[in-house]
Amino acid sequence: MTTVPCNGCTACCRDGFIRLRPELGDDPASYLTRETTFGGERVHVLQRNDDGSCIYLNSKGCQIHGNAPSVCRSFDCRDLFSKFNRDERRQQIKQRGASVRAIFDAGRVRMSPSAIQS
Structure with a gap:
C-alpha cells in the first residue's frame, strides 16, 4: 500500500x-455505527456528524487514525481522481457536490509533479 501524502487533508x-x-478486519463493535442497506445487503457504516462528516473527525483531524476502518486506511484520493476523466469528474461533482470536488482537488494536487517528487 502506497502512503498517501495527506498532510492534514480530511476531504475524504x-x-x-x-x-x-469485517472480512478485512473491521470490527463493527469497535466503532460508532449504524446499519444500512448497500447493494442489497445489510452493512455497518460509521455514524456521521450533522454536517455529514465522519463521526470521528474533529478540528484536530481523525480521532481514530491508528485504528481506522480498512477503507480509510486504503483510500487514496489520487486513485479516485485518476478513475474518472474530466467530464466524468464534472458529472460526479454535479451529482455529489462540493465534498467530492474537494476529494478530486486533493487527488489532483497530490498527483502534481511537485507532490510526487517530495
Missing part, C-alpha cells in the same frame, strides 16, 4: 459513508 472524511468490512 467528509463525503459519503464509510462502510466497515
Whole structure:
C-alpha cells in the first residue's frame, strides 16, 4: 500500500459513508455505527456528524487514525481522481457536490509533479 501524502487533508472524511468490512478486519463493535442497506445487503457504516462528516473527525483531524476502518486506511484520493476523466469528474461533482470536488482537488494536487517528487 502506497502512503498517501495527506498532510492534514480530511476531504475524504467528509463525503459519503464509510462502510466497515469485517472480512478485512473491521470490527463493527469497535466503532460508532449504524446499519444500512448497500447493494442489497445489510452493512455497518460509521455514524456521521450533522454536517455529514465522519463521526470521528474533529478540528484536530481523525480521532481514530491508528485504528481506522480498512477503507480509510486504503483510500487514496489520487486513485479516485485518476478513475474518472474530466467530464466524468464534472458529472460526479454535479451529482455529489462540493465534498467530492474537494476529494478530486486533493487527488489532483497530490498527483502534481511537485507532490510526487517530495
